[in-house]
Amino acid sequence: MTSETPYPALEVLDLTMDFGGLRALNAATLHVKGGEIVALIGPNGAGKTTFFNCITGLYHPTEGDIFICPPGKQRERINGLKINAVTERGLARTFQNIRLFQNMTVLENVMLARHCRSSSGILGAVLRNRKTRLEERDIVRTSFAILEKIGLADVVNLPAKNLPYGAQRRLEIARAMATEPFLLLLDEPAAGMNPQETRELEGLIRQIRDQEGISILLIEHDMKLVMSLCDRVTVLDYGQKIAEGTPREIRENPVVIKAYLGEDI
Numbered sequence: 001m002t003s004e005t006p007y008p009a010l011e012v013l014d015l016t017m018d019f020g021g022l023r024a025l026n027a028a029t030l031h032v033k034g035g036e037i038v039a040l041i042g043p044n045g046a047g048k049t050t051f052f053n054c055i056t057g058l059y060h061p062t063e064g065d066i067f068i069c070p071p072g073k074q075r076e077r078i079n080g081l082k083i084n085a086v087t088e089r090g091l092a093r094t095f096q097n098i099r100l101f102q103n104m105t106v107l108e109n110v111m112l113a114r115h116c117r118s119s120s121g122i123l124g125a126v127l128r129n130r131k132t133r134l135e136e137r138d139i140v141r142t143s144f145a146i147l148e149k150i151g152l153a154d155v156v157n158l159p160a161k162n163l164p165y166g167a168q169r170r171l172e173i174a175r176a177m178a179t180e181p182f183l184l185l186l187d188e189p190a191a192g193m194n195p196q197e198t199r200e201l202e203g204l205i206r207q208i209r210d211q212e213g214i215s216i217l218l219i220e221h222d223m224k225l226v227m228s229l230c231d232r233v234t235v236l237d238y239g240q241k242i243a244e245g246t247p248r249e250i251r252e253n254p255v256v257i258k259a260y261l262g263e264d265i
């Protein structure tokens, strides 16, 4: 479990994002404490992915503050940082649509993600000096260890495109893990999975939190998964936070039920 800090691992305050005349996020607030699994839910178009894009440096929010507090480190405001700088600080994400190098092997996909933690640089890669060679060996070893934990050790040499859908989603999580995050953001990890794959995914996410001490924020439409996996749930509607609470509180909240009217919660 992540060691306690006086601040949440992630604290987002009054986040607003305008796209021209469209306000996709309107003073949305959310926090994830160290070691928590939190869900961000809401009807289609509520602003969930925009929220992730702001946190991870893909978009620069119009207003608001984003603070992180990795275990054992100082609290830091990360607004305006570029994607790589956010990743270096220990935030990793997966995307709604699978983004793998389909013709590369499973191991190569993870190794590539791992390179963000290497220090040899381009010159080192060209000269292939001793430091680079040692580092490369370390990248292979670490990438393999991650794939073992994720349950993909027996397919390391297969091209990513040959994996079943559920395994491709797990590989995306392995790539995110390779950057050594303290906080993992998962954008609809169960999308397109069959019930068996979803059950396995639930076990994997729990394992990542319990064994690696990584805090997790996930966007998910599969309410059964959200209700059984998450410690807390935050609900967005039209870019605003309309509710926050335990899964049970959220399930019984009339404001949430109204927002989802016509959708299956």
Ligand SMILES: Nc1ncnc2c1ncn2[C@@H]1O[C@H](COP(=O)(O)OP(=O)(O)OP(=O)(O)O)[C@@H](O)[C@H]1O
Pocket: 019, 022, 024, 042, 043, 044, 045, 046, 047, 048, 049, 050, 051
């Ligand atoms: N780059 C962009 N430019 C203009 N509008 C955008 C952009 N990204 C998102 N939007 C708009 O912002 C609103 C929120 O979209 P967003 O994708 O964040 O919602 P969501 O809650 O993730 O939806 P879904 O559950 O369908 O994935 C939508 O109206 C969308 O059309």
